[in-house]
Amino acid sequence: MRIKPDQLAAELKKGLKPVYFITGDEPLQLGEKADEIRKAARLAGYDNREVITVDAHFDWSQLAFLADSMSIFSDRKIIDLRMPSGTPGIDGAKALIAYCARVQEDNLLLITAGKLASAALKTRWFEALDKQGVVIQVWPLEGQDLVNWLRQRLQQRGLSTDTDGLRLLTSRVEGNLLAAAQEIEKLYVLYGTGSLSQQQIFEVVADSSRYDVFNLIDSVLSDREDRIVKILSGLRGEGVAAPVVLWALAREARSLIKIKWAIAAGQSRDLVYKNNQIWDKRKQLVSHALNRLSDKDLTRILLLGAKADRQIKGQQSGDAWETLREICFKFVIAR
Incomplete structure (x- = not known):
């Protein structure tokens, strides 16, 4: 099941899926969505977590081994699989298809990956993940989507600004959400909660x-x-x-x-x-x-x-x- 990033919170309230696949090249959204899933899983009793990172020499048999192994600390665990390249390769595709064919309720597989090529959306391994769990694609934000994100981020910190202030903030961060989040934190530290003027944003937010x-x-x-x-x-x-x-x-x-x-x-x-x-x-x-x-x-x-x-x-x-x-x-x- 494919959902948008802003739909994840509501989806988690309905209950956890056995597989979550987050992919894209926007690091802040990717990291924060993965954190939301980990938090929900911990609250549901998934107290143990195994982190594995896929590189050129990764042995995909580790996935099946972790899925079948019991933890001495907890009956439920998160398998946190990180796939920077965005594609699993031939062995990885087989391993993911096999995993999805026999998912276990005591395991939650969380995959974070780089941006997928459009052809990957038609592969059997992607379709298996999509069928068994939740797929979230994150994209760099532009235009009104970026403006809306900045407005919501300000609100989370008890801050607000007018249209000109948002326009200035948008032009300064140029779509870099990590930088934007940092600048909003800086504004909060300096001014506390309340309404920000365009001049305050101009003086604080770096443009270089x-x-x-x-x-x-x-x-x-x-x-x-x-x-x-x-x-x-x-x-x-x-x-x-x-x-x-x-x-x-x-x-x-x-x-x-x-x-x-x-x-x-x-x-x-x-x-x-x-x-x-x-x-x-x-x-x-x-x-x-x-x-x-x-x-x-x-x-x-x-x-x-x-x-x-x-x-x-x-x-x-x-x-x-x-x-x-x-x-x-x-x-x-x-x-």
């Missing part, structure tokens, strides 16, 4: 963070160590949120993995670049990075990204910015 983060990504891909240090230091000094930087780096790593796997599967590079919206000015940068980085290198980058995420959330000691720096140089100095 997205541009500078993309400059950082280009520098990482082009192997420019000196520029990486300069941009990363500038982002931190200007108060740009660490999650915004992490989002951009992780998204680039997932994109490179997806491209690598597609090329390895026999697709032409030009077609893969077209499908992944790699246009002329970025083709050379991406090609340079693909030639330099192995699947193992990119997996290490995602693992470091998970570490930075825990540090940002206060779940692990250490400086998240130092870990972000380490991630940048993993792109540059592949080992």
Whole structure:
């Protein structure tokens, strides 16, 4: 069953499904919807959680093993399957179809994945997930959808603004929801609840963070160590949120993995670049990075990204910015 992201809360109140599949390339929505499902599952007694991440060397037999294994801590568990590339491959497709053919009520399978190609919507593995559970596709928000999202996010913090204020906020965040959420938190901390003027938003919300983060990504891909240090230091000094930087780096790593796997599967590079919206000015940068980085290198980058995420959330000691720096140089100095 396919639903829209804003329909999830109502659907969860009706009861849990055995399978949830969330896919897309908008990280904030994807993460928050997954959190909603985990919270509902915990309230329903799914106290144990197993996290597995799919990479090029992942053994899909782990899924069946976890489904059949009993936990000493709880009779019910969440199998949290993370599939950054968005596609399971041949072995993964078979494993997902087999899982859906014999779902167990004591297990809840939560799959989060990158953006799916349109052809994937017609595959047997996708149809099996759709039949047994709930499928949610998240998209970058634009136009009135973005305005509505910003208005609702402000309301969640007890904030409001007029049409001009919303228009200014929309233009500043440029569709980057992670950055938007951070800026709204900043507005709440500075002004508390109430109505915000256009001037207050103008003075607080940065308009350069997205541009500078993309400059950082280009520098990482082009192997420019000196520029990486300069941009990363500038982002931190200007108060740009660490999650915004992490989002951009992780998204680039997932994109490179997806491209690598597609090329390895026999697709032409030009077609893969077209499908992944790699246009002329970025083709050379991406090609340079693909030639330099192995699947193992990119997996290490995602693992470091998970570490930075825990540090940002206060779940692990250490400086998240130092870990972000380490991630940048993993792109540059592949080992």
